[in-house]
Amino acid sequence: MKVPLLDLKAQYRSLKNEIDAGIHRVLESQACILGPEVLTFEQQINGMVAPAKSLAISSGTDALLIALMALDIGTGDEVIMPPFTFFATAAVVLRVGAKPVFVDVEEDSFNINPTLIESAITSRTKAIMPVHLFGQCADMERINAIAKKHHLKVIEDAAQALGATRNGHPAGAMSDIGCVSFYPTKNLGAMGEAGLVMTADPELFEKLRILRNQGMEPVYQHHYVGGNFRMDAFQGVVLGVKFPHLAAWNRKRAEHAAHYNQLFQNSAAITPHVMSGNTHIYHQYTIRVPQRDSLKTHLGDKGIATGIYYPIPLHRQPCMSHLGLDPNACPVSNRLAGEVLSLPIYPELSSEQVEYVGRNILEFLKTV
Template identity: 50%
Template sequence: MESAARQDAISMVDLKAQYRTIKPEIDAAIERVVNNTSFIMGPEVTGFEQAFTQVSNACFSVGVASGTAALHLALLACGIGRGDEVITTPFTFFATGEAISQAGATPVFVDIQPDTYNLDPELIERAITPRTKAIMPVHLYGQAAEMDEILDIAKRHNLRVIEDAAQAHAAEYRGRRAGSMSDLACFSFYPSKNLGCYGDGGMVTGNDETLIKRVRKLRDHGRMSKYEHDELGWGYRLDALQAAILGAKLPHLEAWTEARRSHAARYNELLAGSDIVTPAARPYNRHVYHCYVVRTPRRDELAAHLTQAGIGVVIHYPLPLHLQPAYRELGYGPGSLPVSEACAQQVISLPMYPELTDVQIERVTSAVKAFVG
């Protein structure tokens, strides 16, 4: 019985299922890199950068070591440093705020919209001070933030905009791709992402060649030539092996994205009429559903119920950045950003990956409805 239960378990993300569908392509990409022994930079990285530029609709792409490295380098390339402030959301993975701090700046957290969970543009201007240098919206869960309003505010106050698009590969806002709308944008290729490698990887995209050249230089130890460096940089290069894997996966991204969107529509249909709050996708957005996130005041009990039923769930995210112990010195306390705090206590991510079957979705939603009534 116990063995059967394990066999019937539904994972939050099933990377093995994806690998099985494209095994020959992945294996060939890995073998190619091993045979040519060009493990650092080289044609695999350049080729993937060029291909990803087409996907993001930006003019340039620079492969880097991780999504966090992408954020860090984008901030540095934009001249963000000690004494500066960057406005961002507290309802995101820790790396968003961490990168701002690593650049020497201070994150200023602004609350979110209660339905999309993205940065609320109506609250941004009151947070701007003479020290504010940039706004960093996060396209959370695969849905783009309200970029027109954010870009307008930035233009009026002479601020940079850096998109955290770590969860938004191929997402769109009013027909424009995530990664193409701001000064610079940052993607993650963490294994569970919509486009993920077999380790860590990231990308910085943008349309300003000067900024991109600086990112390209800083990712590789600030070097002018092999052994000449005119400034301090970082070892933030994208591995050739990861680039090759990503290059093999990239042609499948569109089909995988449409599968995710179809799964989300099916979830919405089956959960309609229940007490569960399903995702709010703006009609002008292409939501790519990195996560399928629902909301209920009985979140922890639902999580336990689904886990007991052999259904994988994750909470993205249980503690907003402004309440993290690492940011205690910033002085935010409980109740300071109420929407983020309420969402952190109520959201739960259900299984979502392209290879998910309709039978599995029906089983998940049946278990959810059996709990909420």
């Protein structure tokens, strides 16, 4: 049996008629950037994240970048974030001339450890950037309380978590600005590059809106040095067609996760832990095993694809060397990097495939 990590073709096939018709509409209209398709999609998202309002952006990376620009974070500023995340979270901070300050993660949630944040705050700290890794929210109540006490901004990297909630609040809508990615492999995936920012602050919303289009309003009057952060209409179509299915897709992922959990009961595999108050959308189903690399090879031999997110924490990345960071700092992130393995999880996965993955993992674990 073959089990890919993801099956995007199956999802496209199920929505082909609607997507093709929408793409055709855009081709006929030649309104290829922003426009009514993107506006409709923004309104769909607004229904989920109200009172926050959303703005469609060119990518998740650009969403994080424009959030920093809107909050005037730049040279000399520090931004606190976890090192156990995708590179873009820190890259955008470096790109605006600020410095990422890495705070280790919790072993069970994989998210930034709030108890370690305050000791990382200096007079230069401007913001905290928690990441809702793998589809589960960070502890936003504690993070927001620390931010309030120290007059810091909070930007949620909700790239992997659209549709997740924490104590009833939607991921991305619990801070100053939330940022989402629609990279094709995300739970809500575009067919190209796309992202989104959301905020409940009307002034910030206006600034983000103007920054998205070269800081320009009206035409050729530039209030800020913005960028071209606009989403194209083709992505608006795809996302607009897919969005009504997101909640059901996320439930299907959670069903598969429950199935995996049940298979791995009483085994040496450490399964994902859902923190109290969270609904997890399982962008990844990530287990921990000390023999991770040989398990990955074993599963590959059996036709099962797996992923390692992330093999090198950001404080150990070559391009961060100028920051002079201790490679042994953030020991939890360092340990997780050597132990995590993400298994196939997507709505179209069958329970036979889940059984097959589970059986092969259990067989491997018996031999070590």
